Amino acid sequence: xxxxxxxxxxxxxxxxxxxxxxxxxxxxxxxxxxxxxxxxxxxxxxxxxxxxxxxxxxxxxxxxxxxxxxxxxxxxxxxxxxxxxxxxxxxxxxxxxxxxxxxxxxxxxxxxxxxxxxxxxxxxxxxxxxxxxxxxxxxxxxxxxxxxxxxxxxxxxxxxxxxxxxxxxxxxxxxxxxxxxxxxxxxxxxxxxxxxxxxxxxxxxxxxxxxxxxxxxxxxxxxxxxxxxxxxxxxxxxxxxxxxxxxxxxxxxxxxxxxxxxxxxxxxxxxxxxxxxxxxxxxxxxxxxxxxxxxxxxxxxxxxxxxxxxxxxxxxxxxxxxxxxxxxxxxxxxxxxxxxxxxxxxxxxxxxxxxxxxxxxxxxxxxxxxxxxxxxxxxxxxxxxxxxxxxxxxxxxxxxxxxxxxxxxxxxxxxxxxxxxxxxxxxxxxxxxxxxxxxxxxxxxxxxxxxxxxxxxxxxxxxxxxxxxxxxxxxxxxxxxxxxxxxxxxxxxxxxxxxxxxxxxxxxxxxxxxxxxxxxxxxxxxxxxxxxxxxxxxxxxxxxxxxxxxxxxxx
Amino acid sequence: xxxxxxxxxxxxxxxxxxxxxxxxxxxxxxxxxxxxxxxxxxxxxxxxxxxxxxxxxxxxxxxxxxxxxxxxxxxxxxxxxxxxxxxxxxxxxxxxxxxxxxxxxxxxxxxxxxxxxxxxxxxxxxxxxxxxxxxxxxxxxxxxxxxxxxxxxxxxxxxxxxxxxxxxxxxxxx
Numbered sequence: 001x002x003x004x005x006x007x008x009x010x011x012x013x014x015x016x017x018x019x020x021x022x023x024x025x026x027x028x029x030x031x032x033x034x035x036x037x038x039x040x041x042x043x044x045x046x047x048x049x050x051x052x053x054x055x056x057x058x059x060x061x062x063x064x065x066x067x068x069x070x071x072x073x074x075x076x077x078x079x080x081x082x083x084x085x086x087x088x089x090x091x092x093x094x095x096x097x098x099x100x101x102x103x104x105x106x107x108x109x110x111x112x113x114x115x116x117x118x119x120x121x122x123x124x125x126x127x128x129x130x131x132x133x134x135x136x137x138x139x140x141x142x143x144x145x146x147x148x149x150x151x152x153x154x155x156x157x158x159x160x161x162x163x164x165x166x167x168x169x170x171x172x173x174x175x176x177x178x179x180x181x182x183x184x185x186x187x188x189x190x191x192x193x194x195x196x197x198x199x200x201x202x203x204x205x206x207x208x209x210x211x212x213x214x215x216x217x218x219x220x221x222x223x224x225x226x227x228x229x230x231x232x233x234x235x236x237x238x239x240x241x242x243x244x245x246x247x248x249x250x251x252x253x254x255x256x257x258x259x260x261x262x263x264x265x266x267x268x269x270x271x272x273x274x275x276x277x278x279x280x281x282x283x284x285x286x287x288x289x290x291x292x293x294x295x296x297x298x299x300x301x302x303x304x305x306x307x308x309x310x311x312x313x314x315x316x317x318x319x320x321x322x323x324x325x326x327x328x329x330x331x332x333x334x335x336x337x338x339x340x341x342x343x344x345x346x347x348x349x350x351x352x353x354x355x356x357x358x359x360x361x362x363x364x365x366x367x368x369x370x371x372x373x374x375x376x377x378x379x380x381x382x383x384x385x386x387x388x389x390x391x392x393x394x395x396x397x398x399x400x401x402x403x404x405x406x407x408x409x410x411x412x413x414x415x416x417x418x419x420x421x422x423x424x425x426x427x428x429x430x431x432x433x434x435x436x437x438x439x440x441x442x443x444x445x446x447x448x449x450x451x452x453x454x455x456x457x458x459x460x461x462x463x464x465x466x467x468x469x470x471x472x473x474x475x476x477x478x479x480x481x482x483x484x485x486x487x488x489x490x491x492x493x494x495x496x497x498x499x500x501x502x503x504x505x506x507x508x509x510x511x512x513x514x515x516x517x518x519x520x521x522x523x524x525x526x527x528x529x530x531x532x533x534x535x536x537x538x539x540x541x542x543x544x545x546x547x548x549x550x551x552x553x554x555x
Numbered sequence: 556x557x558x559x560x561x562x563x564x565x566x567x568x569x570x571x572x573x574x575x576x577x578x579x580x581x582x583x584x585x586x587x588x589x590x591x592x593x594x595x596x597x598x599x600x601x602x603x604x605x606x607x608x609x610x611x612x613x614x615x616x617x618x619x620x621x622x623x624x625x626x627x628x629x630x631x632x633x634x635x636x637x638x639x640x641x642x643x644x645x646x647x648x649x650x651x652x653x654x655x656x657x658x659x660x661x662x663x664x665x666x667x668x669x670x671x672x673x674x675x676x677x678x679x680x681x682x683x684x685x686x687x688x689x690x691x692x693x694x695x696x697x698x699x700x701x702x703x704x705x706x707x708x709x710x711x712x713x714x715x716x717x718x719x720x721x722x723x724x725x726x727x728x729x
Contacts, residue, residue, distance in 0.1 A: 059639070060636065060641055061639070061641065144667075144668055144683075147666070147667045147668070148666040148667060148668065148683065150667075151665070151666035151667045152666060155666070162602055165601045165602055166598070166599075166601055166602065168601070169601050169637070170601050170604060170606060170636075170637065171605075171606035171721050172606065172636075172643075172721060174636040174637060174641070174643070175636045175637040175638060175639060175641070176601070176636070176637040179637075259644060260643070260644055260645055260646070260669075261629040261630075261644040261645050261646040261661075261669070262646075262669060263627060263646060263661060263669045263670070263671045265668075265669070265682065266668075266682040266683060267668065267683065277684075280665075280666065280683075280684045280698065281684045281685050281697075281698065283698060286700060288665065288698040288700065291698075292666075387629055388629070392619055392626065395615075395629075435642070
């Protein structure tokens with residue numbers, strides 16, 4: 001048995017030596033693993049990207065919802081998405097380190113100049129993939145980062161506007177932008193990247209790894225397999241480990257759904273686009289396209305032309321001081337812009353449901369399915385509820401004291417699936433209807449808990465329940481006398497002009513009903529309910545009657 | 556490239572390898588043309604498709620606009636977005652100027668972020684790249700190339716209606 005195994009092992013070793021046993025110059029060591037580590041990260045991107053594509057649906061109505069579904073419902077979904085999101089950052093870091101190593105070692109010199117060019121193109125293709133991928137979650141951050149990106153393209157004279165239209169698929173960011181970014185992100189760029197990787201590796205194989213200046217010529221050359229391959233494998237494993245820690249520890253952020261009408265939001269792009277983002281601040285008016293087009297184009301050109309800008313044969317750093325100084329200047333400029341951007345830009349607004357975007361396991365450990373008004377408050381900010389429900393410009397019910405008005409259980413059910421409540425929602429003001437935010441069960445519970453905490457006990461003092469049969473009977477009589485069913489509905493009786501009062505007891509707090517019935521317009525200014533000039537006893541009786549309307553089918 | 560007739564093909568003294576190269580190149584070129592022409596037309600669709608203009612939309616009541624600084628009002632409008640009709644929202648600032656109601660698009664003319672009204676500084680400020688506009692929308696500082704776009708506004712009784720600007724064409728509105 002051991003004989004068979006060891007023979008199989010021997011044959012595998014011989015096979016690997018034949019397949020991967022090419023010669024490598026002395027001095028090849030751990031710094032040379034950065035390229036293959038980048039490739040490992042790239043392969044992981046391809047795989048996690050495929051997994052995410054199984055669920056992703058690119059349209060303005062489904063993109064954000066499907067990403068959130070992956071985050072919350074799919075087993076290990078948050079972890080996989082975390083790998084993919086962090087993977088792009090890790091990939092960019094690895095490529096930058098690899099690029100720096102090749103630059104310092106002078107390994108871009110002929111005959112390896114085309115290897116450098118192909119590698120640079122690969123880097124640009126990966127940045128393009130990062131840019132197109134960042135739109136896909138369709139959250140606020142994605143929306144504005146892409147919008148700024150498209151406007152950068154649009155700021156170039158003459159060709160700008162057509163390229164903006166081609167990038168977005170139309171005048172505005174929407175359905176057509178999502179499908180084309182998706183197509184470019186998952187079909188075009190991966191194919192291009194695959195071809196470029198194959199070319200990069202073929203060129204490396206053809207010209208061999210560049211000899212290092214520090215290894216003595218007496219050292220015998222090694223072989224890729226077995227001398228170096230295990231280091232590459234170790235580096236790849238390290239990358240996977242780092243990614244797992246990042247994904248599990250920090251998760252992938254998902255802001256509130258894209259909202260073009262939000263103000264005060266500072267869309268900070270991914271850190272690797274921050275130097276460009278910062279550069280845009282320094283150029284005003286007609287010169288702003290210098291920052292948005294000319295300098296980036298020059299930077300790309302300089303990167304591609306490095307082998308032609310430094311034509312001398314020497315690879316020893318001591319003999320390439322001017323070149324290295326230029327490279328250092330470029331790196332310092334980038335780092336300076338990055339640092340300025342980080343310090344000058346406040347961190348983006350608190351993302352919606354930060355806790356729930358963590359991998360499910362970490363959430364479950366701390367709070368198993370507990371309702372949290374704190375999470376609800378973050379959700380409230382993330383979904384920008386205040387835009388419609390607070391202040392002078394609001395178009396929905398005032399949320400400053402909503403907890404005094406509506407019960408938590410009703411809010412929870414309503415938020416799960418908002419629906420039309422009044423006749424005016426049907427025809428008159430359809431533009432101002434409550435949108436369905438597709439909240440999950442726990443999110444609507446969190447949000448309802450937060451809303452329920454917003455009370456105004458001074459205005460709606462708690463009332464003691466003194467409803468007896470007589471009071472309820474009186475209330476029912478007043479309800480008929482005042483012809484409430486002329487506007488309201490209970491079960492299948494009445495009309496649709498006012499709110500449906502079926503199950504009103506489960507919806508309204510008694511304290512609210514008391515105050516509201518006394519003077520509807522004072523509580524909800526501009527609302528069409530008549531002021532009935534009721535006696536306090538009538539108010540109490542009506543409230544008591546409404547307090548008996550408990551139906552399972554809450555309207 | 557010279558296109559060879561059958562006669563020339565039979566009588567030509569071009570070496571065989573060049574002949575075959577021309578044949579090969581012609582066929583490939585024809586293939587690229589046949590496949591490419593519809594592809595180019597297909598890809599250029601966004602250049603020729605015009606976005607439908609939004610209709611007037613009610614955004615609020617005149618009584619709600621104070622004499623002081625501008626009020627941010629959100630609108631939602633049902634618009635065709637590619638293959639589907641969807642809700643699209645946007646933001647305008649409405650204010651009083653010499654007794655008249657005026658509306659400005661909140662979209663910064665630099666790169667399309669939404670500006671915010673700073674009551675302290677009495678100006679609009681863009682959080683992205685530091686654009687600053689005066690209360691009537693003129694550029695005061697920073698990178699924006701143009702003033703904030705004016706938005707058509709009309710009153711019907713007390714109700715304010717606006718005509719939503721095409722949302723993403725930041726400064727390219729007249």
